Amino acid sequence: MRISVIGSGSALDAETEADAEAVGRLLAERGHTVVCGGMAGVMEAACRGATAAGGETIGILPVDDCTAANEYVTTPIATGLGHARNVLVPLNGAAVIAIAGAGGTLSELGFANVYDRPVAGIRTHDLPWVEPVGTPQQAVDYVEGAVGSLDDSSSARFQD
Secondary structure, three states, X not given: OEEEEEEOOOOOOHHHHHHHHHHHHHHHHOOOEEEEOXXXXXXXXXXXXXXXXXXXXXXXXOOOOHHHOOOOOOEEEEOOOHHHHHHHHHHOOOEEEEEOOOHHHHHHHHHHHHOOOOEEEEXXXXXXXXXXXXXXXXXXXXXXXXXXXOOHHHHXXXXX
């Protein structure tokens, strides 16, 4: 299934980078595809972890040039929409894992709520619909369990 990973797009501290890479790796090891914004920061680290584990990654880019994607994106989607593409990232996953983040992440979390996506958060915004977790393992476990509790018709569209 496709799981969206969102978070800081700029320079990361070592803990955030390690967590994002671990989330990507765990998702790939469990057969999931990572959906993200396709650029730097958490997006790049999650894609790096997923591709290292043999997984697939989809980058929904804010720019109109597919070559702008980080090197670990297997399927870049150029939108030319800037931050308006933030709606597409949570919309294209069955669930969302947020790691740290600022305003862009906050907008994606808002859209995750609008579209009823389960959200696990590691050191991210404190919102009522975000399940705070402490580790990448807990984040992946949470979203798998949350999606598993949805009816089959709503989660089937996110199968690869």
